[in-house]
Amino acid sequence: MDHTVSVSKGCFVHKRQKRNKNTPKKQSSLTTNRQPWYNAYKSLWSSLEVKLESLQEEVFSQILENLVLYIQNCHINKSRNKIRNEIPSATLLTGVNLPDHEALFATLSSQLHDKVTPYVATLQARHCATVRSAIEHLVLQFMNYNKVQRDDDLEETVKDNIKKNQYNFLTLSAWYKEQLRSKSPKKKSKNKPALEMDKDAALVVIIPNVEGFSPHILQNFILIASGYINSLPLVFVFGVATAVCALHRSLPYHVSSKLCNEVFHSQPSTAYLNQVLEKVVLTSTCPFQLDDKTFKLLTDIFLFYDLSVYGFIQHYKYCMMEHFFNCDHNVLCCSISELSQNIKSLSKEQLEELRQLPSFRRYVDTLPKKEKAPLLLDDHHFKEVLEELMTELHGYLLNLHTYLRCLHTLTASLPKSPLGKQLREVYNMAICCDISESPQFRECFQLLGFQSREELLDKLGKVLGFLESASSNMSVKVSHLKDVQEELSKYYTSIANMGIEATEQPLKSPSKIDIGENINRYQLKEKLLELSRKQKPLSAYEETRKNLLDYLAGSVFPQFLVPPTNVPFNEVFFFNNVARVKRHIVGTPRAAIHMALNNPHYYLECKCCKLDKTSSIIPSMPDICIVYKLHLECGRLINMYDWLQAFLAIVNPSELGEEQRDVAPEIQARFTRAVAELQFLGFIKPSKRKTDHVTRLTWGAS
CATH class of the missing domain: 3.40.50.300 (P-loop containing nucleotide triphosphate hydrolases)
Structure with a gap:
């Protein structure tokens, strides 16, 4: 590498030439579009993109209609x-x-x-x-x-x-x-629009x-x-x-x-994000899902960095690309109608990749010994079981999102919102742990025990609406969904038929309590405590409300809101490589600059910069890299003369290894430029204590 060459040597402007509209564009020579994983990714993203565009039109429609009407008038x-x-x-x-x-x-x-x-x-x-x-x-x-x-x-x-x-x-x-x-008007033409x-x-x-x-x-x-x-x-x-x-x-x-x-x-952009999540991303019709860590990363970037839904969608798209990239068995992350055909197209290697998934290995360990061997050896039998398990996974996804919406409807308006006010908060908690065992869940149902009749009826009506919509639009058979709907309908009818008189306990005249005679203060205290522990008789509404909440907290939510890690082949639907996504989405400029200056071969990939050890310094490296690695060996204050001598010892070493007082102007200019670039990057600054010293500003590699 030429020592005097710099990537910032010049900047030239070239005016873009006009291209004939009839000239066909060059076809890409890449064969990515022939890969099964790419076709599956493209099909899924195209369907989501259509939904996002229609949602965007819906979000903007109201404000644009008012604005257009104002401009008209x-x-x-x-x-x-x-x-x-x-x-x-x-x-x-x-x-x-x-x-x-x-x-x-x-x-x-x-x-x-x-x-x-x-x-x-x-x-x-x-x-x-x-x-x-x-x-x-x-x-x-x-x-x-x-x-x-x-x-x-x-x-x-x-x-x-x-x-x-x-x-x-x-x-x-x-x-x-x-x-x-x-x-x-005289020149009006019938073919021209009236506008x-x-x-x-x-x-x-x-x-x-x-x-x-x-x-x-x-x-x-x-x-x-x-x-x-x-x-x-x-x-x-x-x-x-x-x-x-x-x-x-x-x-x-x-x-x-x-x-x-x-x-x-x-x-507001936060309201737009909630609509994108509730109507497009967090739905059973979208098989691609994010695990709790990745989902939290994307929402944190949105809430604390840019508030850009467009950025969130692009990050979500990158996660989807990362999920499908060079992973052909993820073609099963598709709609239920395409599942059977995609399973038949799987090769032996792809079937073996599916057998190696941790969730499937855990599922095999729970089976009897007689059923393990056919799953691991017989591909035809494995495909049949695979189709059954993937259909159950689609059913799990439908149950998850349906009952998450039901739980969110019941708990969103509670005081302090223990489970959060947004559906995304409930979703993030439900996929990371068993939400029915969490203290926030128990606190919510304790607060629901104080709900009035009107509030509970309103929430129960919305829950029945979600269940009815899910049962009418479901493409897979989901067990107990209609049973739950019928049971909740009975509770709704029972509460609705209760009059206000039935919900209120009639007042009774106070009755005398026999506390005995000649008792001391301690005995009186114990007697009063014993009387306070006696439960008051519940009204008809309170009894029905208690039975309803016990049914939801004991039978419905614990059964259907289980973490996805308990379901076989959840890796096909749920993306969980948060480390790779974070490395690409969340930039770490200081670590990248340190890597570029400490080991330029990592980015340049040239033979002249290849190092045997990361701590070694060779003269063929760029000047700024040499100066940077030398400055890492110094303390808080760096003597410029000693720094220059160390630079000369690497770039132009003397035969006797002595101090070089006569420095070539070209080498001195290269050293000065490298130091100025380090100062521009923020690694050093001039020192006020000593004129021939600079102050080091950074410590550590990242």
Whole structure:
């Protein structure tokens, strides 16, 4: 390796060439799509992706409908806007790191184009470094509204007869008047959509990230635009990630008075995540599941780092890829309709991999000796048993998610929420341990023992709804599901038929208690304690409530809410390699930098940097690696002269091993550059105690 070569030596810009749309794309030479595991992964993820897209439309539908309706009606009262030079505007509070933030405004732009006006422009902060560039980008988008283009190719679609210095509001106003004349009623065509013929079509300007704009640029842009409100029906849509006060801080009164603003609130990202989990991920129709540690890792990253549902979905997708990658026996992680066909396609090696799974080995140990040999030796018999066990696993998954929702419905509104307020918290506890044996479970049922008749009826009705939905949509036969539904229906009917009079204990007149005569204080205390231990007679409602809770806590939940580790072949459905996922998702930059500087061969994979021992230093290593490994041998203060001599002893050793006072300028420059790079990375800093020393800032390898 050349000692003077650096990866940061230069940076060059190359303009992207235009590609003919008719030119076919190069086909990938990879054969991954022929692998069974890849086909199974692609099929499963495609089905989940469709559900996620429909859920996203459902989440955004309400806020977008209100916003579109406001933009449709904002220019009805034009006289008021013209008199005050006010621009109708809408502020959309998206929340911090709203998932699919760009997708939200892309959907809004699409709906406005389809329902309100064809003239929609989106201004990104990166394209608006000055007021002039912001106006130019705005005019370009409006004048090319009927063409599909990328931001980088926007200028190439403009007509040749318009110069760049003419991209201003005067040109836009003249162009808009020309559009109105060209679309007069006399020239209407039957083939054109009615939307383009609307004379009152507004010019909508979407600014997705107000915080990213320079306040000075935004103020001047709004002031200039307000002067053309008489000729241009402008409408502004501001995207604010934090709060409305962020917009007020950016716009002083003389600017904000030019806006007629309306505020719209979007759904918080935590609520969106709960919907993604409850409707897509934590369902029996999705066979791929996460174990407790991996699920907790992904939710912690979301809650404590970025609050991005898009990031959570991408992390979940990576876990799915990791689960299927080069593991052909995981093709059984599929729907129940594809199970039989996938089992028949398994090879002998894949069957042997399934036999080696720990859950199956534990299952075999519980069988009699006569049944063990056929399972381990006969592939045909093993496939039959495998299909039965995988069908039972699908049934277990249906039971798990159904009764988790039932338990969550009963316990979510309890004081202090011992099992958590969200379904994801109950799920995480249920798959890591036997939830029916946990102290939180017992505390919840103690609190349920104080529920009123109306509250209990409401919760029981929701539980019956979950059971009915599961029994009607189930694709596998699940034992006792309808029996539980019938039993709970009896309790529901019994409680509902009880009147208020039956639920309240009638008042009785106090009766005299014989405590005897001539008793001392101690005997009186014992007598009162004995009387207090006597249970009061229960009313009909209290008796029914007690029997219901005993039935749920003693028979239903302990039977169906068991950890997945107790089920054979749970490894096929449940991903449990949290260490590998954490290494790839949660970055450790300091450890990565230490590895790169301590052993550059790990990343470069060149022969010149290969080390026999990790502690050795060779002159063919990059200069910064040599300087870094030398600095690891020093204490808190590093003498620059001694450091340079140690560097020379490795890079340019003398024949006699003596101190080198005359240093070649090239070598001294290499040493100085390596030290500067270490300072830039934060490993050292100049010392104020001694001028010829530097202070070491890091200790340890990670």
